[in-house]
Amino acid sequence: MTWHVSEEDLRAYARGELAPPVLWSADAHVTACARCRAALAEAADPVALDAGWERLDAELDAPRPGPSERLLVRIGVPDHIARLLAATPVLRGSWLGAVAAVLIMTVCVSNAVRTSDTPTLFLALAPLLPLAGVALSYGPALDPTYEMAVVAPLDGFRLLMIRTVAVLAVALGLNGLATLALPGYGLRALAWLLPALALTSTGLALAPRLGPVQAPSLVGGAWITLLLVARVAGAGGEGALVPFTALGQAVAAAVAVLAAGLLVAGRDRFDRLQGGAV
Missing domain, CATH: 1.10.10 (Arc Repressor Mutant, subunit A)
Structure with missing residues (x-):
């Protein structure tokens, strides 16, 4: 030497x-x-x-932060929260790419096949994407970083809300961009928003009793069933399905408010859900 x-x-x-x-x-x-x-x-x-x-x-x-984590820290998000958000599976490229691809195909179909004044296929699918994102963002079954999330210095409800807000912001943002690609339908193309909030808040409110995956799955199945029943009931008529009419939007808003109230009232149950999963 x-x-x-x-x-x-x-x-x-x-x-x-x-x-x-x-x-x-x-x-x-x-x-x-x-x-x-x-x-x-x-x-x-x-x-x-x-x-x-x-x-x-x-x-x-010591773990090396990735680009998304560094960006979150730079805009003022605390280190431990930035790490939890950056590790959320549905905020990664594969999930976002899949959601974007589904929305693009749905918009193309809605523009190519104009069977009514309402883009029914887009409105039926768009509320399910935020619900699916929330279901995949938390829980031992689908989150590979769940153990790290459990030992984070946060209670279960706050942790779930942090990830839910992040997932909703991304999913609703992508849905909003897709809505802009349907200019021919005007404000009718925004009829997915209230059902999306109602489905997501209902899935979260049921999570302590049914689990973080089963609850959104049940809510999503109920939504699909509702649309099928509405389609069969209105097969001989014209216009939008009931969930996308003024009455349906009012019901969706009421369900969203009620589910949000139940979610806040039962916030302590999320700590038991978190501890039981561990």
Whole structure:
């Protein structure tokens, strides 16, 4: 070996004061150089040296934040919340790409097959996407980071609400962009919004009793059944399905408000749900 760690750097290394990247070079060199290890042993306080190794191990083992986590921290989101949001499965590229593809195909079909004054296929599908996103964002069955979320310094209800708001913001934003691609329908293309809020809030309110996956699944099945019944009942008539009429929108708004109230009233149950899942 033609290069050795200087005596001054060895003393700083022993005191735990040597900063990267010199620290990394010295660490790699000392591991392979008997001469420098002997010099380090003479200059080092064993307690300080052990503390230095512990600090090095902690720094090497510390998780490296990704681009989304760094962006969240930069805009003021606390570190632990940014990490929980960045680890949410449905906020990753694969899920967002799948949602975008489904919306694009639905918009294309709605524009190509104009059987009525209402884009029924789009309005039927759009409320299910936020509900599915919330179902996939929390729970031991589908969230690979669930154990980390459970030990986060947050109660179960607040953690669920943080992820729900993030998922809703993304899903509703994508739905809103898709709505802009249906200019021929005017405000009728926004009839998905209130059903989406009603389905999501109902799924969340039922989660403590039925589970974070079963509850949204049941609510989504009920929505599909409702649409099929409305389609059969109105097969001989014209116009939009009942859920997308003024009466249907009023009912959706009432359901959303009622479910939100029940959700807040039963917020303590989410801690039991979280503990039971662990």
